[in-house]
Amino acid sequence: MEGGEEVEKEGNMSQLAGVQFLLSNEGKEVPLSSIEDRTACLCLFFSAHWCRPCRSFTPTLLQAYTALRSAGKSVEIIFVSLDRDEASFRDHFQGMPWLAVPFDAAGLLRQKLCARFAVERIPALIPLSASATPSSGLGSGEDAVRLVGEYGVDAYPFSAQRRRELESMDDARREGGRLQELLGCEERDYVISADDIKIPIADLDGKTVGLYFGAHWCPPCHVFTKQLKEVYNELKILRPGSFEVIFVSIDRSKGEFQASMSSMPWLAIPYSDAARKKLTRIFAVKGIPGLLILGLDGKVLKTDGRTAISTYGAAAFPFTESRVSEVGEALKREGDKLPRRVNDPRHRHMLELDMAKAYVCDECQQKGRYWVFSCKQCNFDLHPSCVGDNKVDNI
Incomplete structure (x- = not known):
């Protein structure tokens, strides 16, 4: 007999759980029957204090639960502990405002619940119907955890249908160009500068916008921030008012966010705003630093703006695929006209043609980009224009 069929025949939560009461975090006994009929959305939460992902997810679930209860939603959570001893159970449970299966209800019961609801990893969140059967249509308890982790309070009632609705909304935001x-969000129609000045989002209309995903704790972000800053400042002179960057912080604290912004001349999503997480989710950001380019119509032009900036700098503006290809082809034609190696009396080794994202010419002491004649042994670089014709060796 299938597990779901067996549960339906058992008929109620007391038989499902094998206990007559639950515990509040104040130690009070709450009859199971008192919540069964009055709760529209009932969830089992499998977790343990020794589990780092559980400790990380619990505050997210708590925030969603508190907001839902404050909004009058009929939701209740039952904590099913997989802790190894009662002291650990109590440590983990003390910060939870919902109910729990008593720890002394026996390990066999917890094993039975894990088997019944196919809980293979924790944390796991199982939404139940009134008949104590899984009601969400999600693939596993991990799926509901992921849903809450990605959407927070908006994940309610934690169902597959709700996920489809939310993903459809994400698609509309990503492709809508608004x-x-x-x-922004209902409460905010602005972004902020490093000195906390509010800039209306409407001021970005008609501009190419870069969404910069980064963090102060990330060393590669420090390197890319310098590159992006050079391009940003160059375009402010060459193409004033045409390009703006919005920092989407992946920092772990407001202090880190402020440290990041202290070196940035552009704008940002406020650190406390949920839009940071929303943008990371909508654009499936998997690693940082990342730069996503939005065109004049607000739609995505390029998902890998970082490579375009690092390789071609401001020359690639407005960072469309066609412009990036055009710049790349022009550089290739330029390189085809240059010798592969040169002799120069200012250096004892042969200099070889190379391409560099940035360098300083040892002759004129000016910054260079792209083609360079270089000695990798000695870190000696020359602009192609600083190499005289009589010094060329085409061998």
């Missing part, structure tokens, strides 16, 4: 819906 910056207010993408960067």
Whole structure:
């Protein structure tokens, strides 16, 4: 007999759980029957204090639960502990405002529940119907955890249908080209500068916008921030008012966020705003630093703006695929006209043609980009224009 069929025949939560009461975090006994009929959305939460992902997810679930209860939603959570001893159970449970299966209800019961609901990893969140059967349509308890982790309070009632609705909304934001819906929220129609000045999102209309995903704790972000800053400042002179960057912080604290912004001349999503997480989710950001380019119509032009900036700098603006290809082809034609190696009396080794994202010419002491004649042994670099014709060796 299938597990789901067996549960339906058992008929109620007391038989499912094998206990007559639950515990509040104040130690009070709450009859199981008192919540069964009055709760529209009942969830089992499998977790343990020794589990780091559980400790990380619990505050997210707590925030969603508190907001839902404050909004009058009929939701209740039952904590099913997989802790190894009662002291650990109590440590883990003390910060939870919901109910729990008593720890002394026996390990066999917990094993039975894990088997019944196919809990193979924790944390796991199982939404139940009134008949104590899984009601969400999600694939596993991990799926509901992921849903709450990605959408927070908006995940309610934690169902597959709700996930489809939320993903459809994400698609509309990503493809709609409306910056207010993408960067703002009902309570906020602005982004902020490093000195906390509010800049209306509407001011970004008609500009190419880069969404910069980064963090102060990330060393590669420090390197890319310098590159992006050079391009940003160069475009402010060459193409004033045409390009703006919005920092989407992946920092772990407001202090880190402020440290990041202290070196950035552009704008940002406020650190406390949920839009940071929303943008990371909508654009499936998997690693940082990342730069996503939005065109004049607010739609995605390029998902890998970082490579375009690092390789071609401001020359690649407005960072469309066609412009990046055009710059790349022009550089190739330029390189084809240059010798592969040169002799120069200012250096004892042969200099070889190379391409560099940035360098300083040892002759004129000016910054260079792209083609360079270089000695990798000695870290000696020359602009192609600083190499005289009589010094060329085409061998």
